[in-house]
Amino acid sequence: MLQSPSCLPIVDFVKFEDGTSQEAREIGQQLFAACRDIGFAYLINTGIPQELVDGMFDWSAKLFALPIDTKMKAAHPPEGWKDRGYSSIGREQVSQMVFDTEELKAIRSGKFPDFKESFEVGNELSKCMQNIWIQEEDLPGFRAYAVNFYNICHEFQVSKLLPALAIGMDLPQDFFLNYHKDAENKLRLLHYPAAPTSVFESGEKGRVAAHTDFGTATLLFQDDCGGLEVDSPSSPGEFMPVPPVPDTVLFNIGDFLMRWSNDTLKSTLHRVRAPPRKESDNGVTKERFSIPYFISADRDKTIECLPGCFGPDKPKKYESINAGEYMNMRLNAIY
Numbered sequence: 001m002l003q004s005p006s007c008l009p010i011v012d013f014v015k016f017e018d019g020t021s022q023e024a025r026e027i028g029q030q031l032f033a034a035c036r037d038i039g040f041a042y043l044i045n046t047g048i049p050q051e052l053v054d055g056m057f058d059w060s061a062k063l064f065a066l067p068i069d070t071k072m073k074a075a076h077p078p079e080g081w082k083d084r085g086y087s088s089i090g091r092e093q094v095s096q097m098v099f100d101t102e103e104l105k106a107i108r109s110g111k112f113p114d115f116k117e118s119f120e121v122g123n124e125l126s127k128c129m130q131n132i133w134i135q136e137e138d139l140p141g142f143r144a145y146a147v148n149f150y151n152i153c154h155e156f157q158v159s160k161l162l163p164a165l166a167i168g169m170d171l172p173q174d175f176f177l178n179y180h181k182d183a184e185n186k187l188r189l190l191h192y193p194a195a196p197t198s199v200f201e202s203g204e205k206g207r208v209a210a211h212t213d214f215g216t217a218t219l220l221f222q223d224d225c226g227g228l229e230v231d232s233p234s235s236p237g238e239f240m241p242v243p244p245v246p247d248t249v250l251f252n253i254g255d256f257l258m259r260w261s262n263d264t265l266k267s268t269l270h271r272v273r274a275p276p277r278k279e280s281d282n283g284v285t286k287e288r289f290s291i292p293y294f295i296s297a298d299r300d301k302t303i304e305c306l307p308g309c310f311g312p313d314k315p316k317k318y319e320s321i322n323a324g325e326y327m328n329m330r331l332n333a334i335y
């Protein structure tokens with residue numbers, strides 16, 4: 001049995017199969033407990049092959065190594081909610097639940113700009129938003145690989161992840177599937193460039209400020225650089241390292257699911273810091289790549305508090321909300 005290198009639980013999907021066995025029930029219960037207690041877990045035996053993940057990292061490195069003019073031909077549109085294509089360094093500034101225009105301006109011009117570039121891919125068959133691709137002649141083969149990777153992550157979501165969570169919450173196995181029929185997810189390639197270690201130490205540059213994710217849940221693939229940290233459930237404000245572990249997929253839930261569950265499930269703060277100075281690095285912090293896959297509900301669905309998450313001792317805290325409106329509000333605050 002794999003030992004977790006941090007205090008995150010590990011959920012093993014090896015015996016999940018079609019979700020009907022006692023073992024599948026236990027997997028669901030473990031996933032539910034992880035979402036309730038910390039909001040993060042390492043997942044193993046997801047069926048997403050490690051070679052496929054490694055290949056996606058290779059493509060990501062090739063993409064970000066392209067000249068800036070080539071990447072800018074696929075630039076992210078100015079509107080935050082049109083979340084596709086390439087964002088150059090400084091384009092996105094993560095903020096945490098700030099929606100006031102003046103306050104957002106102050107954060108963007110602030111002292112700790114996120115030093116990263118990203119490329120966002122949505123569902124290739126989406127009815128509401130088209131992908132913005134790097135031109136095929138500039139990166140032949142990338143589009144097909146990214147679409148396949150997107151689909152393999154989606155396959156895990158619908159065949160195991162969402163059914164397991166539903167089972168763990170004593171809901172019908174297809175409960176969450178009924179709200180996630182459109183596969184309006186987002187695959188994000190992230191590159192944190194190398195920089196002199198001193199600029200991270202002085203705070204002139206940062207990687208990703210502390211934030212929660214917005215949607216239903218996130219699958220996260222990291223390279224071997226490290227730097228991801230998660231807020232400790234037992235002592236909030238203390239961040240604990242969540243190092244990469246080969247052959248695992250890191251999982252966390254987002255604010256939308258937390259709200260849907262009347263705060264029964266936790267969407268936990270996390271951030272990315274540059275790793276501590278190492279003598280062997282000669283004063284330069286090496287680059288880092290990561291690949292989050294954000295799972296979101298269908299934009300036209302309206303959610304009510306989840307069955308089992310409210311009652312006489314636990315009144316409903318939130319109004320019902322439309323998934324699309326919720327996501328647009330959160331995206332417009334960060335771009």
Ligand SMILES: O=C(O)CCC(=O)C(=O)O
Pocket residue numbers: 188190208213220222228270272289290291292
């Ligand atoms: O780069 C990472 O490891 C995490 C990125 C992240 O938290 C995000 O994009 O929401």
Ligand SMILES: [Fe+2]
Pocket residue numbers: 211212213270
């Ligand atoms: Fe995140």
